Amino acid sequence: MGTAVLQLYGDLGVQPFLRSVARTKSLFVVLERDQPVSELLDELDRLESDYEIFKINLFKEFTKYIVINSIVAAALAMILVVIAFKADDLISEAWEPISIAFVFLSLFPAPATLGVLSWDAGRQLKPMKARADQLEVDAGSLAGRL
Template sequence: MDERPPQELKDELERLESDYEIFKINLFKEFTKYIIVNSAIAVVLAVILVVIAFKAEDPITEAWEPITVLLVFMSLGPAPLTLGVLSWDANRQLKPMTARAHGLEAAAARAAGTIR
């Protein structure tokens, strides 16, 4: 009995590996975009902190409350938000590849005769 998998299974595995490599490259590109956006927000926050430092002697009025909430959100929001979006998008893209991998695994097991 021939122990090697059929050529069609090898070809499908190579296509799946190629698709996964493309996915990793695209994920890195998306991650880079999010890093740039988060860095821009960090620069804006740094500028705001410098302005606040120069305005430290000014009295605080009630009109500053919405700005304070906005600054807290800008400080805490972008990183988890972008990580969540990136994770959701990656999972969405990986589902078809995972299904293909499971199908390929089952086909290889049938071809090897371990599952009938």
């Protein structure tokens, strides 16, 4: 479950940035080659390079969280094996807090890692999104002057 939830950020979290870059690219189609757009094209290239670096860093973070979730899943699997061997034992009231801890360990890692990953990625993506928006405004104003 954790890996599937973490993949959602890659699909949803960066879409506003990607749409802004796509709109900017479409504005460059409108601009003539004799317009002074080389500076804007260079900025777009730098922005796309920064995004590629961001994706590599996000993948590294993603794999770190996959390892953490896998360790938790392995621990839960070992606990289930122990519970299976202890199935004939009497259940006392002391097991209630332990069962709550098991439920917590089963449900908490995926949303927690998604929250941490999305917060960190959003923090890294925010300056790039601002640059993409400004580049879109600059290209739009240049296209409007044609």
